[in-house]
Amino acid sequence: xxxxxxxxxxxxxxxxxxxxxxxxxxxxxCQQFTLIGSxxxxxxxxxxxxxxxxxxxxxxVAMGKAARNPWLRKPSEWFIFLFRGSPLFIQFFFAYFLFxxxxxxxxxxxxxxxxxxxxxxxxxxxxxxxxxxxxxGALQSIPKGDxxxxxxxxxxxxxxxxxVIWPTMLRLAWPAYxxxxxxxxxATALVFFSGxxxxxxxxxxLYYANYFADKTxxxxxxxxxxxxxxxxxxxxxxxxxxxxxxxxxxxxxxxRRAKLRIRPAIIR
Amino acid sequence: MSIYWAVGTVLLLLAITAPTALAFGxxxxxxxxxPIAPLRWFGKTYIAIVRGIPDIAFFLFFVIAxxxxxxxxxxxxxxxxxxxxxxxGSDFVVCEAAKLPLGNAPQWLHETYGFFLAxxxxxxxxxxxxxxxxxxxMRAVPRGxxxxxxxxxxxxxxxxxxxLVPQMWVYALPGLSNLWMVLIxxxxxxxxxxxxxxxxxxxxxxxxxxxxFTDYPHGDWRMWYFLALxxxxxxxxxLSEVVLDRIMSRLTHGQATAAGEAQRxxxx
Numbered sequence: 001x002x003x004x005x006x007x008x009x010x011x012x013x014x015x016x017x018x019x020x021x022x023x024x025x026x027x028x029x030c031q032q033f034t035l036i037g038s039x040x041x042x043x044x045x046x047x048x049x050x051x052x053x054x055x056x057x058x059x060x061v062a063m064g065k066a067a068r069n070p071w072l073r074k075p076s077e078w079f080i081f082l083f084r085g086s087p088l089f090i091q092f093f094f095a096y097f098l099f100x101x102x103x104x105x106x107x108x109x110x111x112x113x114x115x116x117x118x119x120x121x122x123x124x125x126x127x128x129x130x131x132x133x134x135x136x137g138a139l140q141s142i143p144k145g146d147x148x149x150x151x152x153x154x155x156x157x158x159x160x161x162x163x164v165i166w167p168t169m170l171r172l173a174w175p176a177y178x179x180x181x182x183x184x185x186x187a188t189a190l191v192f193f194s195g196x197x198x199x200x201x202x203x204x205x206l207y208y209a210n211y212f213a214d215k216t217x218x219x220x221x222x223x224x225x226x227x228x229x230x231x232x233x234x235x236x237x238x239x240x241x242x243x244x245x246x247x248x249x250x251x252x253x254x255x256r257r258a259k260l261r262i263r264p265a266i267i268r
Numbered sequence: 269m270s271i272y273w274a275v276g277t278v279l280l281l282l283a284i285t286a287p288t289a290l291a292f293g294x295x296x297x298x299x300x301x302x303p304i305a306p307l308r309w310f311g312k313t314y315i316a317i318v319r320g321i322p323d324i325a326f327f328l329f330f331v332i333a334x335x336x337x338x339x340x341x342x343x344x345x346x347x348x349x350x351x352x353x354x355x356x357g358s359d360f361v362v363c364e365a366a367k368l369p370l371g372n373a374p375q376w377l378h379e380t381y382g383f384f385l386a387x388x389x390x391x392x393x394x395x396x397x398x399x400x401x402x403x404x405x406m407r408a409v410p411r412g413x414x415x416x417x418x419x420x421x422x423x424x425x426x427x428x429x430x431x432l433v434p435q436m437w438v439y440a441l442p443g444l445s446n447l448w449m450v451l452i453x454x455x456x457x458x459x460x461x462x463x464x465x466x467x468x469x470x471x472x473x474x475x476x477x478x479x480x481f482t483d484y485p486h487g488d489w490r491m492w493y494f495l496a497l498x499x500x501x502x503x504x505x506x507l508s509e510v511v512l513d514r515i516m517s518r519l520t521h522g523q524a525t526a527a528g529e530a531q532r533x534x535x536x
Binding site: 081085086087088090091093094097100101187189206209213217219220223226229230 | 321322323324325328329332333336452453454455456457459467490491494495497498501502506507
């Protein structure tokens with residue numbers, strides 16, 4: 001089979017479009033590239049959606065943690081502690097079985113037992129907790145003068161938040177937040193290994209890489225391919241976040257701009 | 269009963285892996301600073317290789333790769349007159365005597381071997397993380413200290429061991445404690461490496477015996493088992509946080525850092 005045929009047959013396999021059966025013997029390099037790449041669709045899907053929705057929740061959580069009112073502060077603190085203190089892997093498992101029993105009681109929850117919705121919810125909550133902590137730290141380190149200046153201009157309440165506090169917070173938090181985004185994309189690889197079933201073998205990139213490694217008993221081909229895809233994804237994330245960072249810092253004089261130096265603090 | 273053993277397995281893994289990974293990391297960081305170019309390249313590659321790729325991919329990769337590497341070495345060593353190729357299609361074939369563990373070995377040996385592979389994998393992956401932290405810490409030691417050592421006529425090796433290494437720990441500790449947290453949270457991944465750990469038992473014990481479909485009405489306790497695991501990990505991280513804070517405050521004692529200065533002022 002020509003490589004183009006393979007791509008046509010398996011390019012969207014992870015979405016259930018195309019050839020039904022996965023290749024069983026005589027694996028070609030092309031097949032491995034195509035299927036693992038097709039699995040990346042899911043990784044990107046989870047990553048992008050969780051990042052976008054988690055962002056707003058994280059802002060809310062950070063504001064909550066910084067609030068003086070204990071009714072707002074305590075829940076936010078517990079939320080952050082709960083999701084940062086336990087392994088994501090266990091969170092996935094727990095959420096899956098929780099959704100299963102919820103589904104038994106109320107059919108309304110049945111989409112949550114499949115990966116596309118259930119895992120997404122877990123990822124959103126998880127990233128909201130981690131980035132909420134980052135934003136909270138940034139919120140604490142907003143220069144006092146900035147807020148005083150806002151007060152002097154007569155800004156207060158909502159307009160002070162949207163014009164001064166929020167942009168400054170984002171600017172300060174951005175390097176750490178970039179790191180968190182990279183980690184989130186890595187975390188998406190866990191989804192199909194933790195309870196959530198890959199129905200009809202519609203899995204993510206790691207799922208297919210694992211499939212090939214199991215079938216060929218040769219880990220030296222599929223995993224480097226997977227690694228290549230993920231490095232590419234990381235580079236894309238870094239460049240997009242770098243652009244946003246430029247925009248957030250555009251008002252500062254050129255030499256004082258915080259360069260987004262990705263010191264790949266590999267630690268979340 | 270086995271679930272208690274499994275908790276022991278996890279603790280044992282942590283106890284073995286943490287020092288091993290630290291040693292790997294120390295070696296990696298020292299190699300990355302080495303004046304000998306190939307050694308330096310090796311160190312830097314080792315540090316760089318885990319960036320950008322999800323750690324779970326490494327776990328899945330190394331377990332098979334290490335296993336095959338060991339068997340390959342033993343094969344070369346023990347059966348030099350074997351004329352068939354090792355990779356036959358989708359099979360990995362080595363001679364009988366090179367099998368690891370030997371085909372007729374008792375069950376516990378198989379389990380120990382699997383555990384050993386898991387420990388090695390964890391140590392390699394987290395060693396790279398630790399190398400990154402230690403490398404940064406070595407660079408954070410004030411340059412003046414090293415220059416003073418040189419002025420006293422110490423050789424490069426003496427400077428490294430007597431000045432750099434004792435001073436770097438205070439800079440490394442925040443990173444290392446973060447790493448410890450990540451390590452704790454990575455332990456459930458043992459499950460993926462085929463070790464019968466707590467995740468495995470939580471699934472086994474919680475699941476009802478005749479489950480066929482996902483939506484059985486009741487009798488599924490896995491949710492509660494995973495909740496227990498979640499709480500277990502939460503307590504564990506909380507405990508580590510407290511202990512690490514203590515160590516940090518002891519280490520900063522008398523150091524020329526901001527925290528050390530604050531401590532001095534508080535005492536005075």
